[in-house]
Amino acid sequence: MWDYTDKVKEHFFNPRNAGPLEDANAVGDIGSIQCGDALRLMLKVDPATDVILDASFQTFGCGSAIASSSALTEIIKGMTLDEAYKVSNQDIAEYLDGLPPEKMHCSVMGREALQAAIANYRGEEWKDAHAEGELICKCYAIDSALIEDVVRTNNLSTVEEVTHYTKAGGACASCHEKIEEVLVRILKENSKTPSFEKTEPAPVPAAAPATASASSEKPKLTNLQRMRKIEEIIESLRPMLQRDHGDIEIVDIIGKNIYVNLKGACMGCALEAATLGSIQQKLFEDLGEYVRLLPASMMEMAP
Amino acid sequence: MKPIYLDNNATTACDPAVVEAMLPFFTEQFGNASSIHNFGNQVGLAIKQARAQIQALIGAEHDSEIIFTSGGTESDNTAILSALKAQPERNQIITTMVEHPAILALCERLEKEGYVVHKLRVDSRGRLDIDEYKALLNNRVAIVSVMWANNESGTIFPVEEMAELAHAMGIQFHTDAVQAVGKLPIDLKRSKIDMLSLSGHKLHAPKGIGVLYLRRGTRFRGLLKGGQQERGRRPGTENSPGIIGLGKAAELAMQHFSTENNDVRYLRDKLEKGILAKVPRAFPTGDLHNRLPNTSSIAFEFVEGEGILLLLNKLGIAASSGSACTSGSLEPSHVMRAMGIPYTAAHGTIRFSLSRYNTLEEVERVIAAVPPIIEQLRKISPYWGEAGPVEDPAKMFAPAYG
Known part of the structure; x- marks a missing residue:
């Protein structure tokens, strides 16, 4: 059984404002039957003042989805639309004294229904706000824009967290690699230049074709220099891993493949791939050539 | 009001008679069954009796075909990995879409390692298509693993018939029977089933004890290496209270x-x-x-x-x-x-x-x-x-x- 707070249970057992709302003039439908959560939020807005006079919901979903919907209607009644627009998923979760991490997506759904209803009232197409991103999670139709937004507002750093907040990656899991890419991009952005003047999108990770131009700029290293350089880069990253009680060691360097062992807490960590990915990124930036960072266990499989 | 428990496919209550049978093996009967002295010897004899009780429940021909494990998941993993290890020239597995995660998650990993996994589909009533199964049988298949009865829908699969078909092609057959044992008639000596998993806590025995039935003569490679317990096939000091409890539960299952x-x-x-x-x-x-x-x-x-x-x-x-x-x-x-x-x-x-x-x-x-x-x-x-x-x-x- 979930570790629901008393407040969540109370709102589930005695949902406020459940059922259709007569003379609603704003409706937001969110969710999908496939993932087992769907919410219709209905608002009655005073056209003169933009104040939400009444709110109600209909929800198909688990206990926390129903509790989040109920909480949402209580939070926004009496607010103006502009005030309501600022209600975040964390506000909903906090109102309920917290939600289990696996259920945070219920609060996200609440916030989205609210934004959809407000857009509906204003005659806007809410979906447009999110139409730009690449579709990441096909199972739940979640695009990169939503993931980026949720990662930024909640300071997420793992695929698991992204799944808990957005459901992305919660079904077939084949998009985990793409989610990791989004995470790596945002984490890099944050740690490097939290500058506001950046007008261009985050730098696209150097892809393989960049090799030619990069290597032409840098003097070619001898084998020994190259190996020392790789050692140096890995060495400089170890403190970061050690802070998280992990570590890394180089086992061998064969051509473009660098084989390493992740140790300590890094072993079997769900973020192993993301860790390797970000170290690899650092390696090809500093080396100026494309290399692959692989777990040593893959040495046997090498041709 | 007294609570009502209708979740027995998840786990069952330990029968009071099972608990009673187990209790001495936590206290005065604490010996190691492998020891030569009386402390150990009596435990060894009690385990022998439990083995016979389980043998009777599933109709095994020999009591040495019963290997005690920690439960259904271990038995399932042992069976499939054994078949692959013992027959390196075979790299395919046939199972179903509706197996327990103990099978499906293992198969998913094996797929990543290069094995080929065929998952039989089911119809709207949860039934298998035997023709689809027949068409998949070939000499590259190491093992077929099909549950005897599904834990969610309760649907029963024709495992005895499927085992015959596999046997005719020289393919090992395993069945996860954790939901079936005690509820369906099982007579392994009359079947061609090579391996069967059962779990104590699904039949009013405690958690943490199970059995892998292994037909005599079936090529086997154990999961663990260690002492000579379970004839070296599943080393590790016996969970004697669990084994005694499972034996008693098997006896009760036959009565009920x-x-x-x-x-x-x-x-x-x-x-x-x-x-x-x-x-x-x-x-x-x-x-x-x-x-x-x-x-x-x-x-x-x-x-x-x-x-x-x-x-x-x-x-x-x-x-x-x-x-x-x-x-x-x-x-x-x-x-x-x-x-x-x-x-x-x-x-x-x-x-x-x-x-x-x-x-x-x-x-x-x-x-x-x-x-x-x-x-x-x-x-x-x-x-x-x-x-x-x-x-x-x-x-x-x-x-x-x-």
Whole structure:
């Protein structure tokens, strides 16, 4: 059984404002039957003042989805639309004294229904706000824009967290690699230049074709220099891993493949791939050539 | 009010007689069965008796075919990995889409390692297509692993027939029978089944004890290496209290076999009919003519399972949901999806699994409790109107997920 707070249970057992709302003039439908959560939020807005006079919901979903919907209607009644627009998923979760991490997506759904209803009232197409991103999670139709937004507002750093907040990656899991890419991009952005003047999108990770131009700029290293350089880069990253009680060691360097062992807490960590990915990124930036960072266990499989 | 436990496919209560049989083996009978002195010897003899009790329950020809393990998951993993290790020239596995995760998650990993896994599909009633199975049998298949009965729908698979077909092609056959043992007649000496998994806690023995049946002569490579326990096939000092408990539970299961198949079945049927008569837009899932006598899986359309379970729990009624929302994953159960149950119903599937401890009075209480709960949740479901589902629910309510 979930570790629901008393407040969540109370709102589930005695949902406020459940059922259709007569003379609603704003409706937001969110969710999908496939993932087992769907919410219709209905608002009655005073056209003169933009104040939400009444709110109600209909929800198909688990206990926390129903509790989040109920909480949402209580939070926004009496607010103006502009005030309501600022209600975040964390506000909903906090109102309920917290939600289990696996259920945070219920609060996200609440916030989205609210934004959809407000857009509906204003005659806007809410979906447009999110139409730009690449579709990441096909199972739940979640695009990169939503993931980026949720990662930024909640300071997420793992695929698991992204799944808990957005459901992305919660079904077939084949998009985990793409989610990791989004995470790596945002984490890099944050740690490097939290500058506001950046007008261009985050730098696209150097892809393989960049090799030619990069290597032409840098003097070619001898084998020994190259190996020392790789050692140096890995060495400089170890403190970061050690802070998280992990570590890394180089086992061998064969051509473009660098084989390493992740140790300590890094072993079997769900973020192993993301860790390797970000170290690899650092390696090809500093080396100026494309290399692959692989777990040593893959040495046997090498041709 | 006394709580009602209808989740026996998840786990069962330990029978008081089982607990009583085990107790001395925590205290005065603490010896190591491998020791030569009396402390050990008596434990060794008790284990021998337990082995015989289990041998009788599943109709094994020899008592040495019973290997004690930590439970169903270990037995399942051991069986499949053994078949691959013992026959390196074979790299294929045949299983089904509706197996327990102990099989499916292992197969997923093996696929990544390069093995080829064939998963048999099921129809809307959860049944396999034997022709599809026959077409997959070939000399590259190391093992077929098919559950005897499904834990969610209760549907029974024709494993004896499937084992014959595999045997004729020289392919090892394993069955995960954790739900079937004690409820269905099993006589392994008359079958071609090479390996069978059973789990103590599904038949009123404690958790943490199980058995891998291994037919004499079946090529085997153990999962663990160590001492000579279980004839070297499963080393590690015996879990003697667990083994004694499982032995006693096996003896009791034989005594109660007809109770399970008559009394429990009667209660299950009464429960199912009672609920279906009172709740519109609900249907039973699985093969109704060929399923476990204790299991009823009912899909309630347009509501989500967790809500039902929470409201039942408030009334002291324990059941479980086919909706994975309760288990942390988000898709509805892989079994319901494999049967093609629509999402609007799959999320609202509730499994009631009974045992010999349930009573008619309990069943009547549940029949009375369920309809108002479904009604209450449908009232707040966007897919449900005044008196029934909204017309063309998919169209009337087509939410966006941004």
